[in-house]
Amino acid sequence: MLAAVLILPLLAALLVLLPIGHRGRWPALVTVLTNAILLALALAIVAHVSHAGALHEWNQSLSIDAFGALLLLLVTFLGFTTAIFSWGYIVERRIGATRTGKVRLYYTLYHLFILSMVAVPVISHVALVWIAVEMTTLMSAFLVAYEDTPASLEAAWKYVVLTSMGAILGLLGILILYWGTRVAGDVPFTWAGLVTGAPHMPKTLLWTGFLLILVGFGTKVGLVPLHTWLPDAHSQAPSPVCALLSGVETSTALFVILRLFPVLQAAPLVADPRPWFIAIGLVSVGAAAFLLLHIRDYKRMFAFSTVEHMGIIMVAVGLGGMPAHLAAMYQLTAHALTKSFCFFAAGTTLVATGTQEVGAVHGLIHRAPLAGTALFLGGLAIAGAPPFVVFISEFSIFRAGLADGQYLSIALLALFVAVAFCALTFHINRIVFGRAEDVPAHAIPRPCLAALVIAAIPMLILGLYLPGPLAALFRAAAATLGH
């Protein structure tokens, strides 16, 4: 099953290149279908992992546990909804391309990008996980630069150079950890192997390796002050690509950092990682919240909100304990689902109005009711208003922290989240309401609306009710993070 997850996107990447069909409908169709199958596979893997524990294949070179299964589920779900949105945005509206050849290239890169992201939770050997993370950058570089404007090329350049610098730092960190496992005895170089080997590793290796990985992969996650490339790339890429970049690509890099949390805790002589995670997280949340106040581009606004949410997850993990880790998994899921919806809404607004500037759009709800409603819902949901899923996940982080007596961290976190809430709702309010200009809006392609509806369902339902199997998956995933 795990092998199929890797083979399917690779096959699809080749299939979309076949010169079949008219105006790029063939690649769009193939992409929606393969991503639907991929999502079904991910669901089957989740079911297996929840019942029977970690899954191994190919002589243990592929393996997945509950945390990996959750990430896989999120990547494949977003892969599916984004495939539908791309049909409307890239194929029907032809944003950024006039030639069908370029559309095919988009879809090939799309599948390779998905492949690199699903490979991160599926591969066992940590050095190979590094390759997968680096490939997520390389495969998406031309997706960021897809519209070929000077601004998008600038964004792609910063994206590739800064995250590659980070990746190379991270590589040294990973090799130092590998060195540690050799010194510690013959433990396999997997996430589980690192946890068992950690008590026997020289602590200077463990700590230096961790710091290099934190800085290196932290660049890709967009942790402040290494975030400078993120608002550029996540605002200049075509909206469906933004949904993947913000929704799950950042999470795949964060996955690697979070995996080291139990490793550090397993080594009693190494400094406690919890204050580090909290401090780094709070800096990101705080900086993003205040930067959100004076934003001029609504896609950039959602990009900064990604920085904020990555910080929140870091804090939640750093708080420690089962309730906080459970909340962190909830938050990871909530962010992926909600942020992809927000970028779909932003893309729809861009299609309708033709501008990304906050000040240039007023009364969207009158000009383009569907886009206006979507942007309004997305803005409220990502800011953390009830009854959406982000509200529940943030609330459970506060509750877990307060129950644990970490009042200062929670007070700061709540303050920053409140600032971000005000900033987001203020900007959204300016766009959605007010007097509309008398310019007719462009029609919105039907696949875009379909993607919005499908993406909205879990965002709404999970805020009201958490299904039993998903709750079990969250619990199992939280358990992998240690105590």
Place this chain on the structure above:
Amino acid sequence: MISLFTEPLDAFCGGFFLLTAIGIVSTRQMLACLRLFMIQALLLVAAALLIGVKLSSGDLVAVAVITFVTKVVAIPWVLKLSLGSEIYAQREIDQVLNIPLALLISAALVLFSYFVATPMVTAVGQPFTNINLPIGLAGLVLGAFTVTVRREAMAQLIGLLVMENGVFFASISIVPHLPVIAEISAAIDVPVMSLIIGLLIRRIHKRTGSTVVSELATLRED
């Protein structure tokens, strides 16, 4: 015979490796920069062979072969192919700092690398790590410094490759038995990175008529 001299020979390679990294920070000519990078890759190959023979590690010999094929042959070729001779052979390259200051900072960065590497070397005490780890770390840091101070796209790419060389120079001593599969994938990764960045440079050149990436500064907060 060889085994007696392995350590001094490795130190010799390391010394010149460091010099090439500093040379890349301070050279004005683009082609000279690229040649220095190729020499640096050759020194990496030599060190990998030396340590590989000494520790009788087939993996390290594979690293040497892969490094030679990718960094000395494939990458310069890929860059020439993706960039076209006009950008590839560009003469002057600009940098933010003047050269004496850049050299001074480089020296400080090398000292810093020894400072970071020494606790790890003494904690484990594996052969060759006392030479390769600090020098590899210095290569990594100097490469990052190159990316930061250079304004030219091509020079920034070389900075990234120097960082990668530094990591490999350290890795041949700290993990001489890394599984071949990891090496092969790393070997694929580096040329793919060069290709993608090379194609991006060509796009930027076509679109803006320049490869001075520091002039790309429209996206920022006010």
